[in-house]
Amino acid sequence: MTEKGTADENTIFVGSKPPMSYVLAVVTQFNGGTNQVQIKARGRAISRAVDTAEIVRNRFVTDSKIKDIVIGTEAITNEEGRTSNVSSIEIILVTK
Amino acid sequence: MTEKGTADENTIFVGSKPPMSYVLAVVTQFNGGTNQVQIKARGRAISRAVDTAEIVRNRFVTDSKIKDIVIGTEAITNEEGRTSNVSSIEIILVTK
Numbered sequence: 001m002t003e004k005g006t007a008d009e010n011t012i013f014v015g016s017k018p019p020m021s022y023v024l025a026v027v028t029q030f031n032g033g034t035n036q037v038q039i040k041a042r043g044r045a046i047s048r049a050v051d052t053a054e055i056v057r058n059r060f061v062t063d064s065k066i067k068d069i070v071i072g073t074e075a076i077t078n079e080e081g082r083t084s085n086v087s088s089i090e091i092i093l094v095t096k
Numbered sequence: 097m098t099e100k101g102t103a104d105e106n107t108i109f110v111g112s113k114p115p116m117s118y119v120l121a122v123v124t125q126f127n128g129g130t131n132q133v134q135i136k137a138r139g140r141a142i143s144r145a146v147d148t149a150e151i152v153r154n155r156f157v158t159d160s161k162i163k164d165i166v167i168g169t170e171a172i173t174n175e176e177g178r179t180s181n182v183s184s185i186e187i188i189l190v191t192k
Contacts, residue, residue, distance in 0.1 A: 044140070045143070046143035046146050047139060050142050050167050050185060054167060054183050066167065069165040071146050071149060071165065073150045087143065087146040
C-alpha cells in the first residue's frame with residue numbers, strides 16, 4: 001500500500017449531510033486501527049468540518065488531538081465555464 | 097496599553113455580513129501598523145472567517161501569512177435558558 005493510498009483512505013470529505021454522518025465516518029476510521037484522519041471541506045461545509053472534528057475529539061475519540069489545520073483557496077469551474085474561488089480546510093486529527 | 101488591550105483591538109469578529117466587510121476591517125488593522133490580527137468566528141460564520149483570511153492573504157496583504165489556526169467548542173445559552181455547543185475558530189494572521 002502506497003503512502004498516497006493510505007492518505008486517501010483516511011480522508012473524510014465533509015459535504016452537506018448532518019455532521020454526525022461524518023463523525024461516524026471518522027470514528028470508524030480510528031476504530032479500524034489508523035492513527036491519523038484528514039477531514040476536508042470546501043465553502044460553506046467548512047464550519048461542518050470543524051463541528052465534525054470537535055464532536056469526535058470531545059465525545060467519541062477523547063484521546064485524539066488536532067495535529068494541524070490548513071486553509072487554502074481552490075479554483076472551481078462551474079457548468080458555464082466560469083471560474084470562481086472557494087476556500088478549503090483540512091483538519092488533521094491524530095490519536096496519541 | 098496592556099497586552100490584552102492590544103489583542104482585543106486587533107481581533108476581528110466575523111458574523112453574517114459579506115466577507116468583504118471583514119476583509120476591509122483586517123486590512124485597516126494592518127495598514128494601521130499592527131503586525132498581527134486575530135480573525136474569530138463561531139458556528140456557520142466559520143467558513144466566512146476562512147474566506148476573510150484567504151482574501152486578505154491572497155489579494156490585499158500578500159506579505160501576510162497564517163501563524164496559527166485554533167478550533168474549539170463554546171457553550172451558548174439561548175433565551176430559553178438551554179445550553180448548546182457551537183464550534184469556534186481563531187485564525188491568526190501576521191505580516192513578516
